[in-house]
Amino acid sequence: MDVNVKCEALVNIAPLMDRNGDPVHAHGGHMLCKDGYYYWFGENRRDRRKVSCYRSMDLVNWEWRKDVLTLDSPVKTIYHRTSLELEPRDAENRGFGTGAVIERPKVLYNELTGRFVMWMHWENGRDYSDARCAIADCGTVDGEYVFRGSFNPVGNMSRDCTLFQDDDGTAYFVSAARENADLIMYRLSPDYLSIEEQVKTLWPGQAREAPALMKRHGVYFLISSACTGWLPNQGAYAWAEQLTGRWSPLMPLGDITTYDSQPAFIVPIAGKDNNQCSYLYVGDRWDPTDYYASSYVFLPLSFPSDREMSLDWVDRTWIDPCKGIVAVECGTGSGLFRMKSVGMELYLASGNHSIDPDEVHNLEVRTLSYTDKQQQWRVDYGRDGAARLRNGEMTVAIGSENSLILVPTLDQEDQFLWLLTETEEGSLTIGSRDGRVLTVAGEKRNGWGCVSLEPKHLHDPRLGGDPQLFQLISVR
């Protein structure tokens, strides 16, 4: 790292706190640069749904400004055919509000009208069946936004979304349509308050979510995730020379879980002193077992060529507001892994929370949790390339009647040694010395499943993932 760097580092540790010492609640968000500040808008699910706005000059220290849109915000129509019901009333619940869902708010400044315009995903609070976009606007960046209604753009479903402003001021809205099968791009009217035209369907049928767009050296890049709810998956990027022209196929971005994150937005950081622009990826690290423990991942994007994008893990990023991203640092890592079942979106875990070494710990699979230490494994390689799988002080072993248990031992006997064999796709089988492999068994119930030792079988790929395959993901 450059010793002359004077600025504070942006550190990938959870949780991110604002200047009052409160966790920053700005998920699925967006940033807008205005008058020397970065304004960060995002979902806040504390109490009732709202959009919170924070600001910072250095992207490290964040000041909470206001909950700029709440379910009690003023509502005023501008165009017909939008629903002004910000929070529907529930007839079956004595007319109380349903607590509408507001997700992925994005804000642009409109030069022509001098107003800040927010687009977002809106649902009725009971289910995700309305699949609408919604608009709000305001005369100041962090003032009280007026809700302008929700609607289905050109009659389409509209869920995960993003906004993008091109160099000529034309704005585009991109959102997931047709039960998330397609991403559709719309050109907005010059005031950004309505849709002018549906201009493109991107990767039809490929079920992409969490879109974010940027432009560099005249080339557009769109990043997105696959569709796995709160669970992270392999991100992808694509490029195009014209927004509404031909887009490249989707190409992988980051690792198989996008470093345990889902794209929220990309911030261009324009170096005032050096005329260079750097690009920072901001992703949500949703916690599927505890939403309020969700955090963020900040990573610099790099560009091996004008049509290639890459996202590598770094622990810290130094951003000088006058120069852009000036340095990064990557530590040695935790040496721990999560082991994700390819079959079931579940993670290998030591199944007993007791620390009493005399109690039997089973091996099981559970829904991803970033705080659950029982899902964090050390792989210790020993003789013949065989490995011990260790969770804290405990080691996975074959118990009586072929059960899988964890015991506190360092013996070199076969019952503790596992052969990790990589497949062509980069997944692993975890095999015992007698040729059987760990297999996720039984129905997935409430985010839990059991693990048994079974002979290796041929799995029909049409059934989805293979319960005998695992992926190792670094704990960061």
Ligand code: GAL
């Ligand atoms: C994600 C989506 C999030 C949120 C979540 C709810 O796939 O990107 O914005 O909608 O699903 O399950």
